Amino acid sequence: MFFKLVSYFIGYVTIIVTGKAPEKFINMAASRGIYLWDISRTGDNAFFLKVRLQAIKPLRHIARRTGCRYSIKSRRGLPFSIVKVRRRKALALGFIFFLGTLYFLSSFVWFIEVKGNERLTTAEVLYAAADSGLSRGVPKWKIKPEQMEARILERLPLVTWTGVYINGTRVTIEVAERVVPEEEDRRPSHIVASKAGLIKEVLVLNGNPLIKEGDTVAPGQVLISGEIPPLLEEPANQGEDKKPMEPPKVLRPAYYVHARGIVRARVWYEAYGEARIIESGYRLTGRSEKRVSLKYNSKEIILLNNEDIPFEHYEIETSVKKLPQWRNLDLPVELVTVKYLELVGYCDERSREDTCKAAGEAALDTVMKQLPRDAIVQGKWLKDVSANYDENVVRVKAVLETIEDIGKEKLFKP
Structure with a gap:
């Protein structure tokens, strides 16, 4: 993590090395103290790798000696971001204004959460807090937790203890209610x-x-x-x-x-699981690319990574951060972060024994979800119930025996 952070501040590039002996190019660079990472083969005589910006010039001599060539495919890091910002001063000023507005709005309380209330409603606690001076839109520097806790206790006799905690723009009110003995239910x-x-x-x-x-x-x-x-x-x-x-x-x-x-009984549960002998699909490689943009109404300004996604197959994870509503003002500004996770195809073949074991684990996982918390497992059995041993799918039946309380109340009219 520290290495990636330092590389971002110094700047790094993604290059493709081609030639008759790209392995020799990589070994010579490593022997001279040039750190290369995320190395992957893209062809018979081509490698895809990342290197810091300061190592680009030394790599020229290594390329001449090894008979290789390299080309820069992408540039990352703070130096390149600064160059882009200098070209687009309006964008930089807008981003600074955005950060200033975000910092200003973070000085207010926008969310109030109530915990620990069972007999009291959340609205009652919030109403008592509002009488104490705690409500949405209040500046955080005006909040004095100790005084507000005392006022909430005065306004809610059912509460024996309360705590007010500030975490960013969120205030959490924790309450502890008085314990009142419940009357015995005498209904038939x-x-x-x-x-x-x-x-x-x-x-x-x-x-x-x-x-x-x-x-x-x-x-x-x-x-x-x-x-x-x-x-x-x-x-x-x-x-x-x-x-x-x-x-x-x-x-x-x-x-x-x-x-x-209490009526305890022996109860049996069953479920089925299946697995494939030959399984194919896509799995994550661990490589990813991130794109950050600022969205205003229908306009979108890309702040980081404006290039094409270098992956053929990928998953997308999107995170959207929006400015909180301030009174009746709702700013249509969003910070959108899109993460592209590379996928690679695979095709795995395993033995029938391993496939049966995987199907049994899936069946047990399904049947365990049916059990209540107080159930005590006495035994379990697995059975292969595949209809045809020549097909690609193996099916397993799981049976669990438990001891548990099966009684429940049911009211009736005499």
């Missing part, structure tokens, strides 16, 4: 199965269990009922010569509760 509810499984353990805290260990349950099935059946008096033994047995006496009528408990 069942504990039902959220998914199919084989019951492993049942812990009832409140309610009537309808399943036991070893039972198989389906999604939506009631596991712990919120309906408590009536308590009946046990009938007494009566002989054959006595009157018919009377209905049992109800000692306690049926009632309804908010069922609570």
Whole structure:
């Protein structure tokens, strides 16, 4: 990183070396202390490389001795940028004005973020902050965090602590609310199965269990009922010569509760993954070019790298920075940075064993995304389910067995 920064300030060029022995040219330059980088072959007797500006003259003698020739394809660095700016003074003045405006606008608060609020709404916290003198468009030098924190605490009794932090043009307000004990939910509810499984353990805290260990349950099935059946008096033994047995006496009528408990079960998940034996496509080489431009309405002024992209295949990453809106003034000025990432084609062939392993990893990655956080994995199995062993695609099925709590609350009306 430091070397590239120094090279940018000194200036460097991209050249193409051609001749009968370009390797000899490169070796002789390296032996004389001339640093070359990003060396790549562009043909049988041609190399593409970068070198600092101060080394161009010494390379002439090396080229004569080795019978090679070189031509400059592009120029980069601060010296070349200064030359361009001297030719376009209006652009330089506009850029200086842009930086000055950007620095001036960065002295104000444009974004206010609220963190830590759960029962309080963000609007309530922002309203209390505005009463304390903190709002969008306020100069940063007028903000006194300690005083604003105290005023926010006075206006929001539900808040026990608050902090005001300034980071650039963004102010973050962190609050800690008072802990209020919640009332117990007494509405009638069942504990039902959220998914199919084989019951492993049942812990009832409140309610009537309808399943036991070893039972198989389906999604939506009631596991712990919120309906408590009536308590009946046990009938007494009566002989054959006595009157018919009377209905049992109800000692306690049926009632309804908010069922609570833990139901752990064995649950199975499955997913499929596939991979190709012969895989082709494009991958990044690590080389890139950057172009920076200033956009005003429909006009665009290129500030850095006005040349054609030297890559045949590439990806584009675009970053746009815009001036923040100041009151009702919205300046249509954008700083656009476009990064071109070089791609090179590839075609890889691997063994069926390696392909099966890659497909199994893809299947496991897919099935792991289905698991809840509290799931405990008990076992996993992989199986090759390819329909035809002669085709290019290998398919693998992954099965995971877990132990997890499958119960969820479901309200009901008696």
